[in-house]
Amino acid sequence: xxxxxxxxxxxxxxxxxxxxxxxxxxxxxxxxxxxxxxxxxxxxxxxxxxxxxxxxxxxxxxxxxxxxxxxxxxxxxxxxxxxxxxxxxxxxxxxxxxxxxxxxxxxxxxxxxxxxxxxxxxxxxxxxxxxxxxxxxxxxxxxxxxxxxxxxxxxxxxxxxxxxxxxxxxxxxxxxxxxxxxxxxxxxxxxxxxxxxxxxxxxxxxxxxxxxxxxxxxxxxxxxxxxxxxxxxxxxxxxxxxxxxxxxxxxxxxxxxxxxxxxxxxxxxxx
Ligand code: 5IU
Numbered sequence: 001x002x003x004x005x006x007x008x009x010x011x012x013x014x015x016x017x018x019x020x021x022x023x024x025x026x027x028x029x030x031x032x033x034x035x036x037x038x039x040x041x042x043x044x045x046x047x048x049x050x051x052x053x054x055x056x057x058x059x060x061x062x063x064x065x066x067x068x069x070x071x072x073x074x075x076x077x078x079x080x081x082x083x084x085x086x087x088x089x090x091x092x093x094x095x096x097x098x099x100x101x102x103x104x105x106x107x108x109x110x111x112x113x114x115x116x117x118x119x120x121x122x123x124x125x126x127x128x129x130x131x132x133x134x135x136x137x138x139x140x141x142x143x144x145x146x147x148x149x150x151x152x153x154x155x156x157x158x159x160x161x162x163x164x165x166x167x168x169x170x171x172x173x174x175x176x177x178x179x180x181x182x183x184x185x186x187x188x189x190x191x192x193x194x195x196x197x198x199x200x201x202x203x204x205x206x207x208x209x210x211x212x213x214x215x216x217x218x219x220x221x222x223x224x225x226x227x228x229x230x231x232x233x234x235x236x237x238x239x240x241x242x243x244x245x246x247x248x249x250x251x252x253x254x255x256x257x258x259x260x261x262x263x264x265x266x267x268x269x270x271x
Contacts, residue, residue, distance in 0.1 A: 002201035003234050006269050007032075013202035018117055018152035019188040022087055022204060026057045026237070029085060032230070032265050033258045034058035034206065036091075036241030040065050042073040049077060052244065052254035053084025058118070060089045060239060063110050074115050090116035093156065095124050098132025106136035113137055113151065118188055120154045123174040129155075130183040152188030157197045160209030161220045171197055178203060195234025207235035211243040212257070226257060230264035 002010070011023035026032050035056045037045045045066070049059055059081065063069065081088055090112045094101040101121070106113045113136050121129050130153065137148045157174040158166055175198045178187045189204030190197055197205070211223040229235040240257050247253030 001195075002199060003195055004269055004271075005201050007236070007265075010201050010204075013200075014188075014204075015185045015202055016152045016188040017149045017185075018087070019202065019204055022057060022118075022188065025085060025087070029057060030262055031055055031057045031258050032235075032237050032261050033254065034060050034089070034237050034239045035244060035254065036060045036208065036239050038062055038065065038241050038245065040067050042066055042068050042070065042076075046073070046076050046080065048245070048250055049080045050084075051251040053080055053086060055251075055254040055258040056084075056086045058087050058089055058237060060091050061116075062091055063112065069109065078115055087117040088115060089118040089120070089154070091120045093120050093122055094129060094133065095122040096132075097125060098128040098135065101125075101129060101132040102135040105133050117150070118152050118154060120156060120191060122156050123170070123177050127177055127181060127183070130177070130181075130186055134183060134186055148186060151186070153186055154189045154191050154204075154206055155187060156191045158192035158194065160193060160207075160222050162216075162222050163220065189236070193233060195232075197234075205234050205236045206239060207233060207237070208239035208241075210235075210238040210240050210257075212260075214243075217242075226260040227264045230261055231268050236265075 007023045007027040011020045014020045014023060033056050035052050037048055037059055039045050133153060134148055137151055155174055155178050157171050178190055178198060179200050189206055191206045193207060207229045209223050210226055210229050212225060215223050226238055229238050238261050244250055244253045
C-alpha cells in the first residue's frame with residue numbers, strides 16, 4: 001500500500017520531476033504541511049510565508065484574491081521560497097478547454113506558469129486539460145532544459161465541500177487521467193479526501209479541510225484533524241489555511257500543525 005512507503009522511496013517512483021523534488025524536500029525538511037495563504041494583501045502573504053516558511057513544504061496561493069498584485073510581489077515570494085525551501089502552488093482549479101487553460105496558465109496579469117511550481121486542475125474537461133496546460137510551457141527554456149519538467153499539476157478527484165457533485169465514477173476516471181497516458185509525467189499528485197482515490201505510490205495525495213479544533217465553517221467546508229487525514233484518509237500533504245492564518249501566533253501554529261502531521265506520518269509508515 002502506498003501509504004506505508006516512506007517519502008524518500010516514493011520520490012524514486014514518481015514520474016513527475018516536481019513530485020520527485022517535493023517528496024525529497026518533504027523527507028529532508030521533515031514536513032508534510034502546506035499553508036493555504038488565503039490573504040488579500042501581498043505584504044500579508046509575504047509576512048506569513050516568512051514566518052511559516054521553516055515549517056512548510058508547500059505554499060498554496062489563490063493569486064486572484066490579491067488586491068495589490070505586482071511582479072515584485074512574485075519576485076519576493078520566490079525569494080522566500082528559495083530561502084526557506086518550499087514550493088509554490090497556485091490553486092487555480094483550471095477547468096476549461098485546452099486552448100483556454102493554456103492562455104489562463106501562461107498569459108494575463110498573473111502569468112502563473114512563470115512562477116508556480118505546481119497548479120491544481122479539474123478533470124472535468126478530460127485529458128485535454130493536461131495537454132492544454134503543457135502547451136503553455138512551450139518546449140525548451142533558454143538554457144535548453146525541458147520547461148515542462150520543472151512544472152506539475154495536482155488533479156482534483158474529490159472535494160472537502162459538503163454536497164459536492166463528485167461521485168465514485170468521476171473519482172475513478174480522474175485516477176485514470178492521473179496514471180495512464182502520455183502526460184503522466186506532468187501529474188505530481190491528486191487532491192482528494194481518502195486513501196482509495198489512487199494507488200500509484202509515485203503520486204502525492206494532497207488533502208485540504210484540516211483543522212485542529214473545528215469541524216465545519218459557515219460556508220460548507222468540512223474539517224478533520226491532522227492525525228485523521230494522515231492516518232485514516234491517506235493524506236501525504238495536508239493543507240491548512242485558517243487553522244494557521246487565524247492563530248494569534250502563526251509561526252507557533254504552523255509548528256504545531258507540522259509536528260502533529262509529521263508524527264502522524266512517521267507512525268503511519270512505522271506501523
Ligand atoms: N480547498 C479546500 N477543499 C477542497 C479543495 C481546495 O478547502 O476540496 I480541491 C482549498 C480552499 C482553501 C484551502 O484555499 O484549501 C482550505 O482553507 P481552510 O483551511 O482555511 O479551510
